[in-house]
Amino acid sequence: MTDKHEFESIAMPYMGAMYKFAYALCGNSDNAQDLVQDTFLKAFEKFKSFDKGSNCRAWLAAIMRNKWIDQLRHNQVTGQILPLEHDIAAKPAQNETEWSDCRDFLEKFSDEQVIKALLTLGEEQRTTLFLIDVEQLSQDDVAKIMDVAVGTVKSRTSRARSALKNELIGYAKEMGYAGGEK
Amino acid sequence: MSHLTDEQLEEIIQGDNSASEHLVECQLCKERLAEKRALADRLKLAFSKVEMAGQLEQRIRSGLGLNSRMSPEPKIKILNFRAHWKSISAIAAAAIILIVAVPVSMRLMAPALAAQAQLAQIHEHNMSGNHEFHSEADPAKLAEYFKGKLGFIPSMPTPGRGLALRGCCIRHFRGKVVGSYVVETPEGIVSVIVVTDTPKSMGMKRKDQTFWEGSFAKCEMVTVSLDGFSYCAVGEVSHEYLTDLLSQLLPDSPE
The missing domain is CATH 1.10.10.10 (Winged helix-like DNA-binding domain superfamily/Winged helix DNA-binding domain)
Structure with missing residues (x-):
């Protein structure tokens, strides 16, 4: 089986799941679509390094998150949108x-x-x-x-x-x- | 009785049953767990209805050179694999005519496709000799113009050896103000558009530099990243020539 066919059978089925993740990261459909496209292109480039027995969904999610972080950093440099947010403690529950x-x-x-x-x-x-x-x-x-x-x-x-x-x-x-x- | 920590409750949600005895006895922890599970279920349900557009899969498949599973939509090639170009371009050209003829459809196009269409439009606009165009062949004066309008000076090729600068202008690309200049070359007129967006296709390594290629209607496009910007060369000339032109903007590659 060629890399291309393997990629199609192993990674492509997660495209829908990755779109949901992209949507959770970007918050809008246009950017989410771009992010999914970037992620799958990157994943295809790196597919040789993917351990075929491991969790492909997690592997794709890691690539997507890295792409997203790169975009945020780039946008910071070029003066566009969104600071990188840091983990903050949740406020106490307001009303139980x-x-x-x-x-x-x-x-x-x-x-x-x-x-x-x-x-x-x-x-x-x-x-x-x-x-x-x-x-x-x-x-x-x-x-x-x-x-x-x-x-x-x-x-x-x-x-x-x-x-x-x-x-x-x-x-x-x-x-x-x-x-x-x- | 000491209660379960939040972390232990998260482990239970993940399927760890080691604290199940405590849950039998402790109503409070049982309720805390139920609340966490309810939130998890509600979040999952909310996202179950988020679905990607069918065209996205088509875009990605076409970019990766995979067989299409769906009927092809009118679209242009967004990812240029040289080996596939000849066959794809003929199909794309027919679709592009429709897209250009009906401007409203631009808004319905995938973002990357719309971006290429916009780049082609900017080039077309530059060629039309409109009043917004700042005609000037002196690189120093063009630099001064850009400095005043954009706050920075884009990299430009050195005139000579058949190259001449024609002028420049400020345009809008995906809602942002961008700079564009026009170079007259032995192969034809080329617009270079300097944008902050990053290319959306698989880059091709050449001369130790990654170049992204695309096409729209009669226009060929090549993009290269430089100093945090993307330089998009657009014109009715070959990808090879556009690549050579952009190479002149780059710092000398190591031998």
Whole structure:
């Protein structure tokens, strides 16, 4: 089997998943499409170095994240958009009342609101939470992608989840669903 | 009773059952875990409806030289693999005419395709002798113009040996102000457009430098990165010639 055919059968099936990741990074379709294209071109160039027994989804995600970081740095240099965000501790929960039945509460939000809330998180928290929850990668894989210790992934995931929750509580208040004292 | 840490709860979500006994006894940790799981599920559900446009797969497949799985859409080649060019260009040319004839469709094009179309339009505009064009052959005066308009001086080829600068102008590319100058060459007129965007195709290594090639309608394009900018040479001349022209802008490559 040629490299091209192997790439087609091993890597190409993840294009949809990588688009979702790109969307989580960029927050809009145009940039996400460009990022996916860049990622697959880069992956094709580097495919010889891919360990065929390893997790291709994680390998592609690592390439995509590196591409995205490169773009952010380039844009900083050329005076465009977005600072690189650093991992920050989540604010304490603002109001626990609404979470007594969290699944019901979460159904009040549209998909767009949930994604928008995720996009408000810093890049490290956002990427970690996305890769763990949506891509369902292991903490080990995410640690490799993010180039951090597994313990950092665990604490970062937890902080990201709290931050996401706080953001959604904020939306709920705006929508008039929340705000009462316990 | 000591409760589970957030990190331990994250491990449980990942499938680690070592703390399951505590969860049987502790209502608080059970609720904390349920909340985390609910958030994870909601996030996953939200992204389940995010789907890429079908054209993206087509773009990537065509760029990688893989067989198309879908019916081809009207599009131009965005990634130039020299070996495939001859066959692809004839198909692309027919599609391009439609795209150019219906400007509104530009907004529906994939970003990389639209970018190439815009570059070709800038070249066309430069050729039209419009009033925005600053006609000037003196490199020093062109440099002064760019300094005043853009705040920096783009690299330009040295006139002579058949090359002559014709002038320059300020244009808009993907919503940003960019500089463009025109060079008269023995092969034809070439516009060089200096943008901050990065090329969106697989580069080809030549003379120790990566060049990106593309085409739109009759225009050929070659791009090279230099000092944090992308220099796009556009004209109805060969990729080889455009590459040679851009090579003159680069610092001398090591032997």
